[in-house]
Amino acid sequence: xxxxxxxxxxxxxxxxxxxxxxxxxxxxxxxxxxxxxxxxxxxxxxxxxxxxxxxxxxxxxxxxxxxxxxxxxxxxxxxxxxxxxxxxxxxxxxxxxxxxxxxxxxxxxxxxxxxxxxxxxxxxxxxxxxxxxxxxxxxxxxxxxxxxxxxxxxxxxxxxxxxxxxxxxxxxxxxxxxxxxxxxxxxxxxxxxxxxxxxxxxxxxxxxxxxxxxxxxxxxxxxxxxxxxxxxxxxxxxxxxxxxxxxxxx
Amino acid sequence: xxxxxxxxxxxxxxxxxxxxxxxxxxxxxxxxxxxxxxxxxxxxxxxxxxxxxxxxxxxxxxxxxxxxxxxxxxxxxxxxxxxxxxxxxxxxxx
Numbered sequence: 428x429x430x431x432x433x434x435x436x437x438x439x440x441x442x443x444x445x446x447x448x449x450x451x452x453x454x455x456x457x458x459x460x461x462x463x464x465x466x467x468x469x470x471x472x473x474x475x476x477x478x479x480x481x482x483x484x485x486x487x488x489x490x491x492x493x494x495x496x497x498x499x500x501x502x503x504x505x506x507x508x509x510x511x512x513x514x515x516x517x518x519x520x521x522x523x524x525x526x527x528x529x530x531x532x533x534x535x536x537x538x539x540x541x542x543x544x545x546x547x548x549x550x551x552x553x554x555x556x557x558x559x560x561x562x563x564x565x566x567x568x569x570x571x572x573x574x575x576x577x578x579x580x581x582x583x584x585x586x587x588x589x590x591x592x593x594x595x596x597x598x599x600x601x602x603x604x605x606x607x608x609x610x611x612x613x614x615x616x617x618x619x620x621x622x623x624x625x626x627x628x629x630x631x632x633x634x635x636x637x638x639x640x641x642x643x644x645x646x647x648x649x650x651x652x653x654x655x656x657x658x659x660x661x662x663x664x665x666x667x668x669x670x671x672x673x674x675x676x677x
Numbered sequence: 678x679x680x681x682x683x684x685x686x687x688x689x690x691x692x693x694x695x696x697x698x699x700x701x702x703x704x705x706x707x708x709x710x711x712x713x714x715x716x717x718x719x720x721x722x723x724x725x726x727x728x729x730x731x732x733x734x735x736x737x738x739x740x741x742x743x744x745x746x747x748x749x750x751x752x753x754x755x756x757x758x759x760x761x762x763x764x765x766x767x768x769x770x771x
Contacts, residue, residue: 445695446761452699452711528739535707536744537700657711664692665713 444663451660456539458601458653460646462527467639467646473510477503534657549595556588563634574630575618581634582615603648610641681767684729685760689714689722694731694757697749705745723747731756 480503487496513519528536560581567577589608614637618624625633685691692712697703709719726732731753735746749757 445691448692448695449699452696456700533710535710536704536746537707538702540699540701660696661711661713664696664711 448660448663451656451663452537453540454601454656455653455660456537458649458656459527459531459537459539460604460649460653461530462523463646464643465526465530466523467642471639473506477506477510480506552588552591556584559584574633575623575626577630577634578625578637579615579618581638582611585638586612586615601649601652603652604645606648607642607645610644611637614641681763682756682760684725684731685756687722689718690726691760693719693722693726693747694749694753697732697747698754698757702746702748704747708747726753729753729756 480499484496484499484503487493487499513522563577563581566572567580572580586608589611590605593604593608614624625636628636685694689712693708696708696711705719708714708723709716712719714722723732723734727734731750733748733750735748737744737746
């Protein structure tokens with residue numbers, strides 16, 4: 428049965444596509460992920476700056492130039508403290524929110540329905556993960572593990588952690604975000620199978636570079652999923668009914 | 678069998694509410710671009726929804742740029758759910 432109004436009908440054939448609108452709006456809002464790339468790049472730049480200042484300070488002391496060494500140590504401390512302040516205060520989140528609004532300014536602003544509150548175990552799991560990240564280089568050195576094994580060892584805890592993170596906190600996002608742990612695991616399997624991936628670079632970079640690269644792939648795939656959802660959403664949400672010309676007031 | 682809520686039943690207002698049902702909130706630009714409406718039409722229809730208590734409208738600024746955001750209220754969600762139940766009932770009875 429069709430219900431008619433002066434400006435169009437909302438009948439049987441029109442109902443199911445309309446019922447897809449909230450789902451597609453949710454998919455789009457949860458996949459505005461370009462800001463994740465920006466935050467990753469920012470973290471990489473800050474990490475590189477901190478590492479560069481540390482290395483510079485070590486070299487300055489090592490070559491008998493304590494003066495510049497002190498300057499570099501102080502600069503390093505300032506950058507570390509400044510970054511810590513940004514992370515712990517709300518300013519970084521505010522900045523990221525502004526960046527996201529700018530990146531998606533053509534679409535307009537939308538706030539996704541919040542994901543479920545993190546489980547109580549989330550903090551414990553996060554701390555365990557952080558400890559494993561810090562302990563891996565030391566443990567592999569103690570156990571005399573070859574450098575190329577660092578990435579597969581990191582994958583043992585990083586892949587379950589990232590999968591768990593998506594499931595518990597971010598499963599409202601596109602399943603394409605799971606490309607990150609899938610590709611990271613595939614990279615580990617390839618290394619174990621003897622494929623010489625990235626073996627000529629620094630051992631820590633063998634761990635970090637795939638982490639960054641595959642998360643970028645997942646973020647871009649998720650973003651593209653969001654664009655698809657927005658295109659589909661606009662097709663469903665834009666009524667062709669007559670009378671929607673600015674003067675409709677019924 | 679209850680009749681569909683006439684506030685919800687209008688096609689443009691229905692689409693506004695369906696869009697807001699999928700997100701926590703959205704601004705005027707997002708509704709305008711996604712729904713393909715004119716500014717006047719969106720303003721008029723959203724005013725009716727706000728008058729009915731189905732949508733909460735907030736006006737603020739981002740820097741110096743004004744921003745109007747829309748959020749579906751609990752009453753609006755209930756009205757939308759009731760609307761679809763009424764429509765399903767009509768379809769089942771028709």
